[in-house]
Amino acid sequence: MANSPSGDSVTDRIVRVLETFTPSRSVQTAAEVGRRAGLPASTAHRIVGDLVEAGLLDRDGEGRISVGLRLWELATRSSHVLRVRQAALPAMERVQARVREHTQLAILEQDEALFLERLSDPRAGANITRIAGRLPLHASSSGLVLLAFAEPAVQERVLGGPLRRVSASTPTDPAAVRRKLAEVRRLGHAIAPGYIEEVSTGVAVPVRDDAGRAAAALSVVLPRDAVPALALEELHRAALEVERALRSPL
């Protein structure tokens, strides 16, 4: 390879380039990509050009760069995500039809909750959760469920790290979060009033794998003071259905 004064590998640079694209920055110039990826201008232009040629990035008629469809295709077609989403979608649709609120599917990824799907209801309030977006585990109902039913090592690691406040109601005291996790395990669900947004309550249940761990979390976002009974009933029923779908062979 090349002499790389910075010592970076090509793989590292490609990942940094891809990481510059975010939900709020889905289109940018190659120069901007380079600056954000920490690359010299000519290197950035060259790497972006290579990725465009490979289909991982796309260059529009005005020369602006975005994530390419080929990347989405390669990332999706053989991904575990697709299987989980497809298993969950019918059940999520039913939850949403009955509860009439945003319905979400999340999994544990690198000590955070990663959202695989979100069915939005136009009548429901605004909601910051995004598909392919992340939320801290301690700060969301999905996250609490994923953490409560994770391996103890994950729990210790998360509780030993910083617990970021997302809203005034987010618990950040490790002991309080630990108690909350014990409650989630006892009840089999999590209720998180105002943890993310003051006006909303997240309600989540686990989708268990064969070992009893949370393979995923199903949740809805209710208005802050709504009674969660119906939502819990529908979510539990949905979770059983998703567990069944995930167990059946393809």
Next chain:
Amino acid sequence: MANSPSGDSVTDRIVRVLETFTPSRSVQTAAEVGRRAGLPASTAHRIVGDLVEAGLLDRDGEGRISVGLRLWELATRSSHVLRVRQAALPAMERVQARVREHTQLAILEQDEALFLERLSDPRAGANITRIAGRLPLHASSSGLVLLAFAEPAVQERVLGGPLRRVSASTPTDPAAVRRKLAEVRRLGHAIAPGYIEEVSTGVAVPVRDDAGRAAAALSVVLPRDAVPALALEELHRAALEVERALRSPL
């Protein structure tokens, strides 16, 4: 870089590695990845290791390799696909609730139909379309719609290439496909009886962009001899709704 006796770039090799993962081969050993990507064993192990470290691939407890969640996340979170899917999903759910058949969303990609979403109904028959899967344009109702309302250059390129037969009913004569495209433009929809599977009829309508091109295609898969009137009505209504959703600012 490196002395690369084959002259391959690192980017090319990474793409070839990612391309070895398919819907029917979502898990494989690093050695298998290397063979399929045309790489020497030690090179394959090294590149796979780098991609695992970057999160683009994942290595399970038994050392088998699959596509990583990070890749899905990076590919999805800022992708145009997400916006189109989210705009279409409510309308697709309504079509499915009323028509009770598989409902699909496709876009044009590299002279093929790429499927972004498929809502499956358990009551519906089997269907080979897959999310993040492709079908030839001339051989599917979605593809016919995407092609009929594409730029003339795309039409000429596709009609000038091989038209692969997918089932006994797939049209492969360029003149016949050209006539079919004229019919699709005149009627504003495509009906494809048995083009993919003999027992099914695909019915598709375009989701138009501001220039009148097909930004996407919405379709359902009916039993071969079903009357398409209801499906067409629902699909057209859904398409208008998706067009409206795509026009509105985020």
Next chain:
DNA sequence: CCGCGGCTCCCGTTCAATGGGAGCGCGATG
């Protein structure tokens, strides 16, 4: 008209990447 930023292209430099091979572990087979 000038300054600025994006972009393409060139090319001397160099170390990241290459890949053959040694060696280990494991499972299957005779």
Next chain:
DNA sequence: CATCGCGCTCCCATTGAACGGGAGCCGCGG
């Protein structure tokens, strides 16, 4: 029990893909 085949890790001499500074062009805004 010995042997074989395969996957995998690690080493390291080799080398050319990759690096990135800089020249130059173009378009745009002031």
